[in-house]
Amino acid sequence: MDLENLSIKIKSGLEEIGKLFSDFHEKSKMACPPHCGKCCYNPEISCHPYELLPLALDLLERNLAEEYLMKAKNSKDGICVLLNQVHPESGQGSCTDYQNRPSLCRAFAVSGRINKKNEVELSVCKKLKELYSMEDFHYTDDEVPYISLVKRKLEAIDPVMIGPQININEALIIILEKVLLRQSFLKN
């Protein structure tokens, strides 16, 4: 499969995940506080490099691929280089390529996951817990989407190529180097 077609499939998988979570947020009345980008400051945000293929092709098209490759290579703190850090102290910020963000970034606020002990658990945003009472939201535990489960479809697009989940900047380096290398072959 060529990179463009693979990218279309990945993007559609990511949008499906996004829709699942946004439907849940709408139904449960759960929403992030205005301008909050606190979760993007977490240096542990991770993804499979190929989840970033639509994003890498978008950066390439906008002539930003080399700039972001250097940013990712120079990053010392592990915080996603796509984050526009408006106010780090309060956690305000915005994503510079929101349309193409990977799956974990679409599963904000609350998500079910399988932990390291293979147990099922719900992970709820700390900021939401600080600001609101969880009774303000309307959901039952059974309705929470499970990121580990919904991601399986995405991983099944190409299980070998999708690779392990790593820090988002490291994943960005891998995929940007790939698309830039391919571009240099196409030019010659």
Ligand code: SF4
């Ligand atoms: S890709 Fe965008 S949404 Fe995801 S961590 Fe980076 S800045 Fe945040």
